[in-house]
Amino acid sequence: MTTAAAPEVLVETEGKIGIVTISRPQALNALSVSVMDAVVELLGGFDRDPSIHAMVLAGLPRAFAAGADIGEMKDITGAAGAEKQLSRHLSHWDKIGLLKKPLIAAVSGFALGGGCELAMACDMIVASETAVFGQPEVLIGVIAGAGGTQRLTKAVGKALSMEMNLTGRRLTAREALSFGLVNKVVPVESYLSEAKKLAHTIAAQPPLAVQAAKASVLFAVDSKLSEGLSFERQSFFRLFDTQDQKEGMKAFAEKRKPVWTGN
Numbered sequence: 001m002t003t004a005a006a007p008e009v010l011v012e013t014e015g016k017i018g019i020v021t022i023s024r025p026q027a028l029n030a031l032s033v034s035v036m037d038a039v040v041e042l043l044g045g046f047d048r049d050p051s052i053h054a055m056v057l058a059g060l061p062r063a064f065a066a067g068a069d070i071g072e073m074k075d076i077t078g079a080a081g082a083e084k085q086l087s088r089h090l091s092h093w094d095k096i097g098l099l100k101k102p103l104i105a106a107v108s109g110f111a112l113g114g115g116c117e118l119a120m121a122c123d124m125i126v127a128s129e130t131a132v133f134g135q136p137e138v139l140i141g142v143i144a145g146a147g148g149t150q151r152l153t154k155a156v157g158k159a160l161s162m163e164m165n166l167t168g169r170r171l172t173a174r175e176a177l178s179f180g181l182v183n184k185v186v187p188v189e190s191y192l193s194e195a196k197k198l199a200h201t202i203a204a205q206p207p208l209a210v211q212a213a214k215a216s217v218l219f220a221v222d223s224k225l226s227e228g229l230s231f232e233r234q235s236f237f238r239l240f241d242t243q244d245q246k247e248g249m250k251a252f253a254e255k256r257k258p259v260w261t262g263n
């Protein structure tokens, strides 16, 4: 079922997965305040819904998103004005990075500026052959403001991130795959179905273990190895409090498929 939560953001569910699609074709899915408000509200709703185990954030075939909405920023003057008018908007990218359930970006066409940052705030990226990634903010007199100098550097390393952030160089989908920015590249006809397939595969796993794995991998991005190992170990131990740990190991011993309850 597809319902319009906001005119330019569509939402549907398919089994245990929730799908949010940005659809603002006339502006190449530019991420206006109202679009990001709806995206965050809908994904947050799925994150809190116990019947949803994984999520997909999609754009359109021509554009995942060509950035934050430049029209909404062009008349802002002064650092204080920018902070006042844009802080809440930019915090939406942070909120997406803090979701507990796995989120897969289904990216086709332009993923530029805030669009690239939005894809990188997701946990995995399934890209179509036409996907293009970049941080072109320098070309309009600013820099990335929603993680593009940070997440891109952690994803592809300093040299390439420098080049992309300082020159606006874009990556093709194949280049993004070779640099580890995306998980897979598929024909444009199937990028959404492939992203959903990956989400269904994750949604079929025990949800508490999946969420613990996600949190632990994200912890690795920001922490020293010793702190990360400790975080992982504690999460591993905590999963022995769950019914799904008992069921998973019992089913293995009994040579049958486990039946997960999410407890």
Ligand code: CAA
Pocket (backbone or CB within 6 Å): 026, 027, 028, 030, 031, 066, 067, 068, 069, 070, 071, 110, 112, 113, 114, 115, 117, 136, 137, 140, 143, 144, 145, 146, 147, 148
């Ligand atoms: N904001 C608002 N509108 C945008 C937009 C954006 N980021 N990107 C594209 N559009 C609009 C265009 O203004 C145009 O609208 P009109 O038809 O009304 O003129 C429409 O989308 C189609 O765009 P183009 O005619 O430019 O299409 P194109 O195929 O010639 O070029 C493009 C495509 C290369 C993506 C080009 O549109 C472009 O360079 N867009 C801007 C990319 C960019 O600079 N993004 C960063 C934004 S700042 C940011 O994101 C800050 C942050 O870190 C959060």
